[in-house]
Amino acid sequence: MKLDELGNWRRTHLSNEATPKLAGAEVVVMGRVGDVRDLGGIKFFILSDISGSIQVTAPKAKTDKKILGKIDSLTQESTVAVKGKVVAAEQAPRGVEVLPSEIRILNLAITPLPLDPRGRVKANLDTRLDARALDLRRSESLAIFKIRHQALQSVRDHLISEGLIEVNTPKIVATATESGAALFPISYFEREAFLSQSPQLYKEVLTGCFERVFEVGPIYRAEEHDTPRHLNEAISIDIEVAYATAEDVTKILEDLIVKVFSQVKRTCAKELKVLERKLEVPRKPFPRITYDEALKNLEQAGVKVPWGEDLPTPAERKLGELVGGAYFVIDWPMATKPFYTMPKRDDPKLADAFDLMYGEIELASGGTRVHQETLLVKQLKQKGLNPQSFESHLQNFRTGLPPHAGWGLGLDRLTMVLTGAENIRECVLFPRDRKRLTP
């Protein structure tokens, strides 16, 4: 069948702007076709757009045959433009409908669709991700990304209000920034380069220029992890602040989390309801648990973690159960933290660093950083790294880099926590994991 052109038609109204008050007006609405119901003498279809939906009603006796024919040819999820008169009708959903005077079929969707976008039959996550563009039309998916959008906006508002400026650092880099995580090598002309696993080194350097910076950007980790909360490409919210310590940036983080939660709760009530998510805004100050206390509590609960090791997943789970909500784990052993971490003044075995947890999920980690070259070189060596390969970074420390502190917060994980999603892939439009490289 031949499709119609958009031509000079433009939307005059979003579907939810059509209300009984608008009765008598001629409108042009555009959107996707939902249910088509043919009752013989009268035909209906639901037109949905980003704002909601409106019923288009065509009584056989009063409607042009050409229009009736077009309605018959519609398939679910096809895209149409409808010009017609708004009519108040008690029998219609929302008490209002449009009687079409002309319909343009802009694109026809195939049938059957790879999944049911109205969710009457639930599809597996894998099926959904394979047909992600269609899956993202589902109300639950839309809700997740609306919440993600709001969270990100709140993050930006808050950090800017704290006097931070937004920066962008290279994602193609020459060396690793963390000792642990594996890198994706890429071919950079005649040399090997890597995808950046963290903006860490750049944001530290920028505290010497802009004093307070933040970045929202992708980070790449070539880890083989295959879990519901890891991705190989993630979006990280990173801050770094001059003349500050871990405790200072902890406060920024705490305020930020409270702001994000309360703004999402206020502005995304509809979306939270779609997701059946009851969001509780954490109260300040968040509990602060030392690493030693965490280990003690875990041992009492039957989970043993040797001192000096990072918390494995089962331990994080148990701790999440024991504490719940948002809390900080502080005073980590230096061995668990990267080379740029400042040791505590009164106990150099411990790092002046923290993790922000929400339940069992690690949302953020940060701390005071080393700003003296000699100590940094010493710690690089202790981690088995070669200071020579960090020469271009180290030279920044010779020109008066101020003391500084910062953190990195995972946007995808933050979205998980806000939406209650059990798999991080739900919270990313087109996730990249161990096995998935498309779509």
Add this chain to the structure above:
RNA sequence: GCCCUGGUGGUGUAGACCGGUCUAACAUGCAGGCCUGUCGAGCCUGCGCCUCGGGUUCAAAUCCCGGCCAGGGCGCCA
């Protein structure tokens, strides 16, 4: 990478343990029909499936082995 579980129409499931009665069921979907107020419309008719390869057996969706894929757990990691 390891362990566990699974793979049945477009989608989601049942059947499998205990091989035959499976000509594979249900829901949704799709196609057609009836119906002038549907709104997860209803009713009627129809369409469409056993992941791939090998093995056991008179007989395999069902049992065994392997591949591929997926989900969960772990490790690694944020």
